[in-house]
Amino acid sequence: MSLDHIVSVTIGGLTVGMIYALIALGYTMVYGVLKFINFAHGEVFTVGGYVAAFTLLAVGVDADSSPLMLAGALVAALAVAVLVPMVLGFVIERIAYRPLRGRSRIIPLLSAIGVSIALQQLIILIFGSKPVTIPTLELSSASVGLFGVRIRVLALVIIAVSALLMVGLTYLVKSTRIGKAMRATSQDMEAAEMMGIDTNRTIAFTFLVGSALAGIGGLLVVMYYGSLKYDAGFLYGLKAFTAAVLGGIGNIPGAVVGAIVLGMTETYGVSVDLGFLAWFVLAGLVLGLYVQMVHVPRQRVGHISPDRRTPEYEQSIVNVYRLTPYHGVRVLMAERTDALLSVSAAHAMRLMMGNVFLAAVAAYMFVNASARIDTRWQPVIAFAVLMVILMFRPSGILGEAITEKV
Amino acid sequence: MTAKTMTRDGRSGLHDALSRLPGWVWWALAIVIAGVFPLLNVAGLVETAWLRVGVISLIFVMLSLGLNIVMGETGLLNLGYIAFFAFGAYTTALLSSPKFGLQWPFLAVLALSALVAMVAGFLISVPTLRLRGDYLAIVTLAFGEIVRLTITNLVPLTNGPNGITGIYPPALSSSADRGAGGLAAWLVIDKPVEYYYLVLVCVIVLAVLLTNLKNSRIGRAWNALREDELAAVSAGITASRAKMLAVVLSAGIAGFAGSLFAYYSNVISPESFLFMQSVIVVCMVVLGGMGSIPGVVIGAIVLQALPQIIRQAAGAARSDFEVYRMLIYGILIVVMVIFRPEGLIPDKIFRYESHEVDPRELERTRQSLFDLEEGEKDLEV
Numbered sequence: 062m063s064l065d066h067i068v069s070v071t072i073g074g075l076t077v078g079m080i081y082a083l084i085a086l087g088y089t090m091v092y093g094v095l096k097f098i099n100f101a102h103g104e105v106f107t108v109g110g111y112v113a114a115f116t117l118l119a120v121g122v123d124a125d126s127s128p129l130m131l132a133g134a135l136v137a138a139l140a141v142a143v144l145v146p147m148v149l150g151f152v153i154e155r156i157a158y159r160p161l162r163g164r165s166r167i168i169p170l171l172s173a174i175g176v177s178i179a180l181q182q183l184i185i186l187i188f189g190s191k192p193v194t195i196p197t198l199e200l201s202s203a204s205v206g207l208f209g210v211r212i213r214v215l216a217l218v219i220i221a222v223s224a225l226l227m228v229g230l231t232y233l234v235k236s237t238r239i240g241k242a243m244r245a246t247s248q249d250m251e252a253a254e255m256m257g258i259d260t261n262r263t264i265a266f267t268f269l270v271g272s273a274l275a276g277i278g279g280l281l282v283v284m285y286y287g288s289l290k291y292d293a294g295f296l297y298g299l300k301a302f303t304a305a306v307l308g309g310i311g312n313i314p315g316a317v318v319g320a321i322v323l324g325m326t327e328t329y330g331v332s333v334d335l336g337f338l339a340w341f342v343l344a345g346l347v348l349g350l351y352v353q354m355v356h357v358p359r360q361r362v363g364h365i366s367p368d369r370r371t372p373e374y375e376q377s378i379v380n381v382y383r384l385t386p387y388h389g390v391r392v393l394m395a396e397r398t399d400a401l402l403s404v405s406a407a408h409a410m411r412l413m414m415g416n417v418f419l420a421a422v423a424a425y426m427f428v429n430a431s432a433r434i435d436t437r438w439q440p441v442i443a444f445a446v447l448m449v450i451l452m453f454r455p456s457g458i459l460g461e462a463i464t465e466k467v
Numbered sequence: 468m469t470a471k472t473m474t475r476d477g478r479s480g481l482h483d484a485l486s487r488l489p490g491w492v493w494w495a496l497a498i499v500i501a502g503v504f505p506l507l508n509v510a511g512l513v514e515t516a517w518l519r520v521g522v523i524s525l526i527f528v529m530l531s532l533g534l535n536i537v538m539g540e541t542g543l544l545n546l547g548y549i550a551f552f553a554f555g556a557y558t559t560a561l562l563s564s565p566k567f568g569l570q571w572p573f574l575a576v577l578a579l580s581a582l583v584a585m586v587a588g589f590l591i592s593v594p595t596l597r598l599r600g601d602y603l604a605i606v607t608l609a610f611g612e613i614v615r616l617t618i619t620n621l622v623p624l625t626n627g628p629n630g631i632t633g634i635y636p637p638a639l640s641s642s643a644d645r646g647a648g649g650l651a652a653w654l655v656i657d658k659p660v661e662y663y664y665l666v667l668v669c670v671i672v673l674a675v676l677l678t679n680l681k682n683s684r685i686g687r688a689w690n691a692l693r694e695d696e697l698a699a700v701s702a703g704i705t706a707s708r709a710k711m712l713a714v715v716l717s718a719g720i721a722g723f724a725g726s727l728f729a730y731y732s733n734v735i736s737p738e739s740f741l742f743m744q745s746v747i748v749v750c751m752v753v754l755g756g757m758g759s760i761p762g763v764v765i766g767a768i769v770l771q772a773l774p775q776i777i778r779q780a781a782g783a784a785r786s787d788f789e790v791y792r793m794l795i796y797g798i799l800i801v802v803m804v805i806f807r808p809e810g811l812i813p814d815k816i817f818r819y820e821s822h823e824v825d826p827r828e829l830e831r832t833r834q835s836l837f838d839l840e841e842g843e844k845d846l847e848v
Contacts, residue, residue: 098601160805166600167544171753172804174546178746179797182790190790295742299612302605411594437620444609444616451606452594 065210070332071325072207076216076285078324079223083278084301085308085316086230087150087271093247093311094267097166100173101153103298104180105146105272110279110289111184113142114193117283123196131200142280143273149180150272151265159261177295184291194288201284219281226274227317234313239266247311296440300327303447309457318458323446330442336430342423349419353412358382361405377402382409415453493761498671501525505663516779518659524771525666526728531751531767532673532760533720538749539758539814540686541713542693543596544604546745547611551718553618553740554587555580555725560631560735561624573637573656577726584722585715592714596707611745619737630736637665637730662731669727670764673720678760689713690758743793747771750796753803756810765812770796 084106091099120134157176161169204211234240242263245253254260282297283289300323308319330338358379365374381402434442450457504521507513530552537543558580562571571579595606618625625631636657656665680686688709691699700706729735747770755766774792803810 098605157801157805164808167542167604168804168808170544170601170604171749172801174746174749175797175800175804177797178743179794179801182794182797185790186787186794299608306602306605435620438616441613441616441620444613447609448595448606448613451598451602451609455598455602 065208066332068208069210069212070328072210072212072216072220073332074325074328075321076219076324077328078304078321079220080278080281080285081297081301081304081324082227082317082320083223083274083281084297085304085320086227086313087275088298088302089305089308089310089313089316090243090267090271092305093313094243094264095158095162095169097158097169098173098302099158099268099271100170100298101157101176101180102271102275103294103296103301104177104184105150105153105294106275106279106282106297106301107184107289107291107294108149108180108279109142109146109272109276110283110293111188111193111291112145113138113276113280114195114283114289115188116141117195118193122198124199131198135200138280139277142276144276146272146276146279147269150268150275154265154268159264177298181292181294188291190291192288192290193283195283197287198284201287213285215285219285222277222281226277230270230274231313233270239263243267299447300443303443303450306447306455307450307457309459312457312459315457315459322458323443326446327439327442331434331436331439333433334430335426335432335434338434339423339426339430342419342426346416346419346423349412349416353409353416354383357408357412361401364401378405381405382412497761497764501667505660509660515659518663520772520775520779522659522662522666522731523775524768525663525670526724526731527748527751527771528670528764528767529666529673529724529727530721530748531755531763532670532677533717533724534748535752535758535760535763536677536689536717536720537713538752539756539763540681540689540693541710542600543710543713544600544607544749545714545717546604546608546742546749547614548607548717548721548748549740549742549745550611550614551584551588551721552725552728552744553614553737554584554718555722556729556735556739557618557625557631557725558583558722559726559729560634563730564631564634566626566631570635573639573730577637577723580726580729581719581722584725585719587722588715588718589711592711596710596714608742608745611740611742615737615740615742618740625737628737630734630738632734634729634733634735656730662727666727666731669723674760674764681760685709685712693758747796750800752810753800754811756813758814759810759812762810762812762814766810769811 084102087102087105088099091097091102116138117134120130120137122131122134126134153176157172158169161172201213201215203214205214205217206212232240234243242253242258243266245256245258246260246263250260253263278297279289282293301320304320304323305316306319307323308315308317310316358381361378361382362375365378378401382405501521505518508515508518530548533551534545534548537545537548559576561567562569562576562579563573591607591610595603598606619627621627636655638655656662688699688704691702691704692706692709696706728739732739748767751766751770752763753766754770755764756762774788778788
């Protein structure tokens with residue numbers, strides 16, 4: 062692991078992470094307000110990328126067009142990449158989500174899946190099933206030296222633009238009238254209505270902002286990779302959703318943090334040796350053991366009702382966590398009448414299985430220290446992160462900031 | 468009894484007469500139609516291609532019956548259901564193909580395929596069933612994709628994107644006996660008609676079992692969990708056990724269907740286990756009616772057979788046919804959940820909730836329930 066390798070991988074991870082963040086913000090804002098997963102958001106992103114690419118192609122830019130023309134084309138592409146997704150997001154909300162408001166959680170999710178499938182097929186019908194490719198531009202291939210590493214200027218542009226947009230969004234949500242309405246609606250829709258907030262308008266606005274950000278994300282992806290496929294939105298959407306959950310869904314700074322963590326994990330995962338990654342797994346194992354041996358027992362002991370609290374009983378709870386499987390199995394077999402003990406035993410079993418799994422992974426990685434994860438497995442990393450975070454900490458790193466009613 | 472009293476006046480006589488027919492008449496009619504259809508092929512009246520459509524449709528009927536257990540009866544949305552189908556199909560392919568030179572007995576492979584899928588269902592349900600509805604849907608989606616990507620990437624075991632070819636036809640007799648001719652030679656299932664009847668029998672048995680299960684203690688526990696988990700748990704249902712049973716059972720059905728699919732199609736590749744396939748099965752359940760067994764059967768047949776019939780009837784296969792098909796499926800889901808969430812042939816509970824009852828009366832009931840829930844009754848007093 063040389064320094065320049067670390068720098069280039071970090072910049073790569075940050076770039077990908079920032080793009081995820083742009084999409085993740087749409088998921089997290091809609092979730093914050095409506096408590097549902099806008100599954101079609103990934104397709105809105107694809108549409109943004111497609112219309113931007115076709116605008117660039119229609120203007121006819123190539124490697125040797127004049128700077129003025131290039132600038133004009135980019136502005137036009139940006140405008141289209143913002144406006145078309147905005148209209149799309151607005152229409153989707155109006156047609157497919159609004160009639161379902163107030164129904165149980167999975168009904169709007171089903172509708173969103175329907176919209177997502179339909180949109181993907183529409184993209185094929187309108188633009189064809191071949192990936193759209195834009196000509197190589199000086200702008201997208203230029204690079205600068207940074208710490209002795211060649212870094213693509215576009216990567217830095219993407220990081221800067223995304224950071225700027227996120228600052229703008231934070232200002233919008235925190236300090237403007239409509240932002241206040243959004244926060245109020247997400248806290249309690251009925252109460253917000255009673256206070257005179259037009260919640261329909263606020264929700265529509267949320268969709269407009271989210272879709273615009275996704276559209277810009279689409280433009281940046283097309284510029285960065287030079288091409289986009291009709292089904293790209295599925296994977297990008299899921300990864301962005303993962304990022305949103307990772308940071309704590311409904312939480313705007315959380316989405317950005319989650320996206321950067323995910324982008325870094327993905328990029329580092331496939332570009333460094335297993336021996337290096339193993340240290341992270343080992344750190345995870347130490348954390349896991351701390352949770353199992355110290356943190357959870359302490360919490361559980363606190364749950365004992367005062368009239369039952371004796372030192373022996375406290376010790377038996379702690380033992381269940383520290384000395385599984387022996388105590389755990391004994392408790393599961395013999396002492397099913399004690400609810401707290403048997404629940405703790407089952408919980409301790411799960412924790413221990415997790416730790417054993419981590420230890421096995423770390424051992425495997427140390428043994429095969431010089432191997433690398435093939436890039437074919439890269440999507441699996443994101444899905445695995447999603448599963449693990451949903452299983453063990455569904456509230457995410459920063460917690461679900463604005464979703465829960467008080 | 469309630470259905471009769473609640474029926475509104477002014478229905479046409481025919482409609483009334485039809486709705487008074489006992490349920491078994493419809494079942495008998497369906498079985499007769501499904502049973503006679505391949506005879507037309509044997510008699511040379513229809514092409515074998517139609518029989519293939521029939522077999523695949525029946526396999527999808529099985530799949531949607533399985534998904535209906537989790538999605539319709541228990542109210543857990545599973546977006547990675549096709550993964551269990553893949554487990555079954557690959558188990559069969561590995562145990563009964565030249566890949567590893569194995570040819571295990573048909574029934575053993577069938578049972579083992581279902582078992583492997585059930586174990587996968589059990590392993591995935593342990594940590595995920597505590598999640599709430601929408602998160603569960605996404606976790607299962609991620610699980611489905613991980614399974615598919617693993618199949619694609621694990622080339623030494625699965626041949627990756629090329630898939631496994633040359634799966635042996637199911638045989639109830641050993642190959643040595645078959646060589647001798649006679650009865651043993653009859654016990655090989657390798658013609659479309661034979662596959663059709665094999666799958667049909669499986670579907671009928673499955674439908675009967677599931678209907679009984681639905682009306683049993685377990686089925687009622689599932690429905691109770693779907694309607695209100697808190698109330699169900701208070702009434703003494705162990706939520707985790709009941710949900711796990713639903714997931715494991717539905718996984719087993721998918722594994723079973725996957726095994727039949729692998730035997731039938733001879734070749735399997737990751738292409739057959741895309742996320743879209745999971746969505747298609749979800750579509751079938753939504754269209755037919757969540758929780759309704761006849762509905763789900765009809766939903767699967769309509770969505771699987773109808774496009775193929777249109778395609779056959781339209782002659783040459785259009786390259787963008789699949790695109791239009793998925794487009795219509797997508798729109799269909801949206802339209803169904805907005806306008807007829809109870810499905811084509813709704814389950815009893817959904818029917819009482821929506822159409823057979825006077826809408827005003829329903830609204831009153833709903834309002835009073837809602838008021839109680841929100842504690843607004845107290846405000847009015």
